[in-house]
Amino acid sequence: xxxxxxxxxxxxxxxxxYNKVLHSEKSAYQQIDFYQGDEFGTFFTLDGLMMVNEKxxxxxxxxxxxxxxxxxxxxxxxxxxxGGDGGTAREVLRYKTVEEVVMVEIDxxxxxxxxxxxxxxxxxxxxxxxxxxxxxxxxxxxxxAPDESFDLIIVDSTDPISVGEGLFTTAFYQECYRVxxxxxxxxxxxxxxxxxxxxxxxxxxxxKIKSIFPIAKVYQYHMPTYPSGHWLFGFASKTYDPIKxxxxxxxxxxxxxxxxxNTDLHVGSFCLPTYVKEELERD
Ligand code: SAM
Numbered sequence: 001x002x003x004x005x006x007x008x009x010x011x012x013x014x015x016x017x018y019n020k021v022l023h024s025e026k027s028a029y030q031q032i033d034f035y036q037g038d039e040f041g042t043f044f045t046l047d048g049l050m051m052v053n054e055k056x057x058x059x060x061x062x063x064x065x066x067x068x069x070x071x072x073x074x075x076x077x078x079x080x081x082x083g084g085d086g087g088t089a090r091e092v093l094r095y096k097t098v099e100e101v102v103m104v105e106i107d108x109x110x111x112x113x114x115x116x117x118x119x120x121x122x123x124x125x126x127x128x129x130x131x132x133x134x135x136x137x138x139x140x141x142x143x144x145a146p147d148e149s150f151d152l153i154i155v156d157s158t159d160p161i162s163v164g165e166g167l168f169t170t171a172f173y174q175e176c177y178r179v180x181x182x183x184x185x186x187x188x189x190x191x192x193x194x195x196x197x198x199x200x201x202x203x204x205x206x207x208k209i210k211s212i213f214p215i216a217k218v219y220q221y222h223m224p225t226y227p228s229g230h231w232l233f234g235f236a237s238k239t240y241d242p243i244k245x246x247x248x249x250x251x252x253x254x255x256x257x258x259x260x261x262n263t264d265l266h267v268g269s270f271c272l273p274t275y276v277k278e279e280l281e282r283d
Contacts, residue, residue, distance in 0.1 A: 008227040009195040027109040029163050034117045050225045052085045062261035063221040065091035068185045070251035071242045075151040081138035083156035084110030086122035093128050101131050108135040139166040148181040155188035160201050170208045177212050186236040193276040194228035206280050209236045219269040
């Protein structure tokens, strides 16, 4: 029997049985492995960490995209940093009102391999005429982007280790603030509150964003294959409060069928457990 095993903390591991390895390579940036199994279908890992699988990807991609659109249904220009599997772009492109999506993924191999092995997320993304795909460092792209040029930035990155590290820095968040227009929203990976190392990443990311954006909130989602299953995104904005300003009726008019997201859950997802609130507020 073959088991993919991931270390979740010093004393805890998570395993998934797989039938075969579909592909393995070391790209210029990271180790990429694709597996096929029965419980989670096809899944891929980067540097030995679960990224996306066929069974629970809808949770992650619903939650990284739809809360921003329900808060500001007029979003037209979107920048995605990372997101090489295509799932975030797929969800953004469902909004016919979106005019332009720039996706900046550092590693072209991730996207090409997902086109081949994970069409559930990557199929159709490149072909959409509103889509501009760029294979370069997101940090450098944002530094050179004009002021107030996007309505929404989604940072769909790997963890703050290796290539993704720069996407968790104050300098990067400052550039995001500059590049967002006055109604702009930033959604980013906030890691997990549960295991100590992830919690420390979460707290540091939140502190940095809070020092730059007037509105900085954190919301949660349940992700079975990420460490502890309890994960967070950050929602930061110059104008919008995601709870007070939710436009549920406007969002319903889009008529999108979603399997995880709904506007009740939107509000509830910003209600955090006490230990998470305390950790976020700690100096
Ligand atoms: N859902 C995933 C997760 O949280 O586990 C993340 C999805 S996506 C595959 C993450 C992508 O971010 C990777 O393909 C990686 O190559 C990309 N990435 C990491 N650092 C980057 C950077 N500095 N600029 C652009 N893309 C980056």
